[in-house]
Amino acid sequence: MIRVPKVSPYSAETIAVGSELLVGGRSDSNSLFITERLAEIGIEVRFKTIVGDQESAIASVLSTACRRAGIVIMTGGLGPTVDDCTREAVAAVTGCRLVRRKEALIGMKARLAQWGRTPNRAQLRQALVPTGATVLPNPVGSAPGFTVKWRGAQVMVLPGVPSEMRPMMEQSVKPLILARLERLKGTRPQPVTRTVFHTWGLPEAEVDARLKGLITKATPVALGLLASPTGVLVSLTTQSDRSVKAVVLSRLAEKVRTRLREWLYAEGQETMEEVVGQLLVEQQRTIAVAESCTGGLISHRLTQVPGASAYVDRGAICYSNRAKTDMLGVPVSLIEQYGAVSRQVAQAMATGMRERAGTSVGLSTTGIAGPGGATETKPVGLVYVGLDGGVGEPITKEFRFHGDRSVIKQRSSQAALDLLRRWLLERRQV
C-alpha cells in the first residue's frame, strides 16, 4: 500500500541537528534559507527533519534521508563540544573512518590565526572528516564542512551557525550541485517558482470556492491555501519549463487576482503595512492612529516599514476613557451614552485624531480584546474600526473576532489597515 517516493537526483532533504532545535523554542531558520537557495537551481526540498545530538538518532535520520532524496543537506553538530557528533554519525552510516584531513586543518589554523589563536584539542576534532569525503571550506568560522556520496545521494554537511552556513551554501554547495546536475544525463531541472497572494476578509472555504477549477489535472502548477489570523494565503508553485511557466503562471496569477478582487491585498513578500505605506506616499497623505484595543499594534506595524516617518505623524493609545477625552477630545457624554466600545466612540476617536494631528487621515480602533471586559451585550471580540479622511462622512465598521487576546489584537489591526487600504484605493481611482 505504501508508495515510498524513489530517490530523485532533483529532490532534497534537510536535516537540522541539535537538541535545542527540538525543545528550545527556536525554529530551524537554516532550512528555509537552504530551501530558497535550492529552489533557484530547480531542487525541491521534499522533507525536513530535526534530530537531537545523539549519534544513533542522527545516523537513523541520515540513512532514511539517503533513501528518499538525491541531495541531503545536514546542518549543525560540527562544533568542538562533546555533544557535537554529526561527523561520527555520518562516518557510522557510510562505514568510513574519520581521519584528520590536511586541507581541513590548514583552513582551520588559518582562520584561528586571524583571531590570534591556535587550535586547542577540542577544535582539532573539527578537522576530522570521513575517508573519501571532500572538504568544504568554511570562509567565516573554524569548522569546515564536507560532502560524501552514499547510496546515490550526495550528503552535504555544514555548520549550524547561519553566518557560516550561508556563504558555504553559495560558495560550495550550489556549485557542487550544479556540477552534479551537469554530469547527470537528461534534462536539467527547472527552478521552482512560487507566487504568493495575501487575502484578508474571506474565510478559507470562500477563497477555496472562488479558486475552484482554476487548476486542472493538466496544469503543471500546485495551488496552496493557508489560513492564519491575518488572512488566507494563496500560493501557486510550479517547476515546469521556463517558457511554459512564464505564460501559464502569469495567466493563472491574473485569474487569481480577478477572482479574489479587493480581498487580495498583497503579493509575494509584501505586507499590509507596506501596501498601505506605498498608497499613502503615492497620494501624499499622512496618517495618525488612535488605538484602544489594539494598544499600539497598528502604529508598531506601520512603523516597521523603512521610511514610515514620511507619512506616520503620530499615534495615540487611549486605554483609559480619560485618555480618549484628553488626547482626542471624545466627549465624556458620548462615552457615557454609548460606552467606550461603540461605533460612535470609534468615529469620534478617528475624527479627533485627524483634527488634532492635522493629518489627511485618522484611523481608530476600540473593542474588547479579552479575556475580561465583556458585558451581556458586548462580547469579547467585538471591535469597532473608524476612519476619517476629512472628506465625506467618516466610516465605521463593526467586527466580531474569535481567538485569544493576542489574536484579537492582530485581527483588529489587520481589519483597520485593510479599511485604510480600501479607502486609499478608492481615492486613487477618483
Add this chain to the structure above:
Amino acid sequence: MIRVPKVSPYSAETIAVGSELLVGGRSDSNSLFITERLAEIGIEVRFKTIVGDQESAIASVLSTACRRAGIVIMTGGLGPTVDDCTREAVAAVTGCRLVRRKEALIGMKARLAQWGRTPNRAQLRQALVPTGATVLPNPVGSAPGFTVKWRGAQVMVLPGVPSEMRPMMEQSVKPLILARLERLKGTRPQPVTRTVFHTWGLPEAEVDARLKGLITKATPVALGLLASPTGVLVSLTTQSDRSVKAVVLSRLAEKVRTRLREWLYAEGQETMEEVVGQLLVEQQRTIAVAESCTGGLISHRLTQVPGASAYVDRGAICYSNRAKTDMLGVPVSLIEQYGAVSRQVAQAMATGMRERAGTSVGLSTTGIAGPGGATETKPVGLVYVGLDGGVGEPITKEFRFHGDRSVIKQRSSQAALDLLRRWLLERRQV
C-alpha cells in the same frame, strides 16, 4: 554499522504536514507546543519531520516514524480542500479503508450549527476516518482528529490550526498517552523538567562565563544557552528521578539566580511585560509611554498582558517633531538645540508624558531605527530611553544597538521595559 534506535514507548516523533511549512517561511510552532506538553508526562520528542502535501511523501514519513518512535503525533492536512490528504496517507500506511464515522459527523455538525451553518460536501470529507481508528473530538473547529495503532506505535492525527490542536492535545492526546503508559508494565518514565531563565543586558559569552563550573559531568542536568534579540536564555533540563530532581534542580536554579543577579528578568513562560505589569499592580502605579523609534511596540507589548488596562493609561507615538511638542510639550528649542534623538529630548518626553497623563511613571524612547536617518554623529542604532517616576531626577540611558530596523525596535523596547523593571524593583526594596 548503523545503530537505528528501537521503538520506545516513551519516545515520540512529530510530523507536520503542509507544503507551506516547507517553503513558506512559516515555522512549525505546533511541534514546540507538543514537545512541551509531552515532556510534562515524561515523553521525549526525538524526531521532528516536516513534509509537503503529497500523499506518498506523508505515507513514507509516517511509516519511518512508526519504526523509530512509540508515539507519533501528526498535525495538518485535515482541512476540507483537495490538497489535504493526511487521512488518505494514514489509511494507505495502515491498510485501512476510510469510512465516514457517525461520532465525527455529529461533532462537526454541532460545531457548524453553532455558527448557523451545515456541512458542505468538502467538509463532509472531514468526517472520514480509517476503520479501527478512534475519533478525537475537536472542541473548537469542525475537523475531528483520530488515533490509530500501527506496528507498536500510537499514531495521533490532529488539525494543524494551533487553536484547535492545542485543546485537543490537552483533552485527548495527553490522557490517551497516560492511559497507554498505565497499561505498559515496567517503570513509568520521569517527566522531563526544563527550567528557563531569561536575561537581558549581558552578552552570551558573559552569561557563559558567569555559569562556568555550575554543571559537572556528574550532574544529571543539561545546561543550554540561546542568544536572541531580546536577550540570552538559559535552560536547565533533566529527566532524573523525582526526588533527586527536586533537590538538584532547586539548588542549581538558586545558583543561576545568584550568578545572573539583576540581569535575570523572568523565569519559565513569563515575559518582560508580565513582570513589569505585576510590579506595577503590586505597587499600585500607573504608566504612560511616549515612543518615537519604537513606534508603538512598547505599548503593544504592555497591552498584550490580560488586565493591562489596570495600569496602562495611555501612550503617545510621536514620530514627527511637532507631535513631540503637541502631545508631550517638548520645547521646540530643545529639539533644535540637541536634536530629536538626544538624552535631553528623551527626558523631556518622559516627563511631559507623565505630567500630561497624570500617571505615576512616564517612559520614553527616541532613536534611529534605520536604515535611513543616520547622521555623522548619530548612527543607526543610537537610542535613548527616558524614565520619569515623579520622585527624584528623571533617568536617561544611551544604547547603541546593532541589527535591522525590526531588531533595533525590539531591543529598544526591551531596554526601556528593563529600565522600568529595575526602577520598580528599587522602589519595592525601599
